[in-house]
Amino acid sequence: MSDNDQQLRVSKIRNGTVIDHIAGGQALNVLAILGIDGTSGDSVSVAMNMPSDRLGHKDVVKVEGRELSQDEVDVLSLIAPAATINIIRDYDVIEKRRVERPSVVEGVLECPNHNCITTENEPVDSRFAVGDDGVRCEYCDTIIRDDLPAHILAE
Ligand code: CTP
Ligand code: ZN
Incomplete structure (x- = not known):
């Protein structure tokens, strides 16, 4: 030892x-x-x-x-x-x-917009563009600025 x-x-x-x-x-x-x-x-x-x-x-x-x-x-x-x-x-x-900042994160975060196509029962993965002030849903433009962990998709 x-x-x-x-x-x-x-x-x-x-x-x-x-x-x-x-x-x-x-x-x-x-x-x-x-x-x-x-x-x-x-x-x-x-x-x-x-x-x-x-x-x-x-x-x-x-x-x-x-x-x-x-x-x-x-x-x-x-x-x-x-x-x-x-x-x-x-x-x-x-x-x-x-780790390097990606330009897009796919299938990792849940869009906070309940009307977003990615949150309905459709086989559409979420896609967020990564910007300086947060991440933006590529389908409905909703931006998540802080508290990203609260939006992590459960597997
Ligand atoms: N580690 C491990 N198992 C190994 C080798 C390394 O769990 N067989 C872990 C070490 O405990 C450390 C990390 O991997 O947390 C990086 O290891 P190393 O590069 O040896 O440590 P540092 O030089 O302290 O790393 P850094 O310079 O990145 O702080
Ligand atoms: Zn959305």
Whole structure:
């Protein structure tokens, strides 16, 4: 046992993706956006409000057995702009990336307009254009400015 074990609150993973530098308290929203609810059988660890030099407090999510793609994680920029994506193979970080703001997010957020075609029982996925002051529904132009987590679609 090394001295480090006292600080290692969540184990390292062998293969998968570590989403690091999530703003404190956002980890569960990260899981919701990625559609990770534990039913797939993959091991998922979540650490919340860990001390961080950069952020004060940060959350960390570790998904074992899955290498998340850049497209999958870019949507996280809406709620976790400082997140770092680490791809792990055989315990090594083989790739470290930042999330990038996508121009469009599809099938992730629910339009607040109940008359919007995307909220009815139609097979139409929601599509929001990402702007500087919020996201705008491409079907009805409704803008979500803040409280994005409240509009995350349940899987
Ligand atoms: N990690 C993990 N399992 C591994 C390797 C790394 O869970 N097998 C986690 C680390 O705990 C850390 C993140 O992946 O939260 C990034 O690892 P690393 O790049 O080694 O850490 P730092 O250098 O501190 O990362 P950064 O510079 O991005 O803060
Ligand atoms: Zn709409």
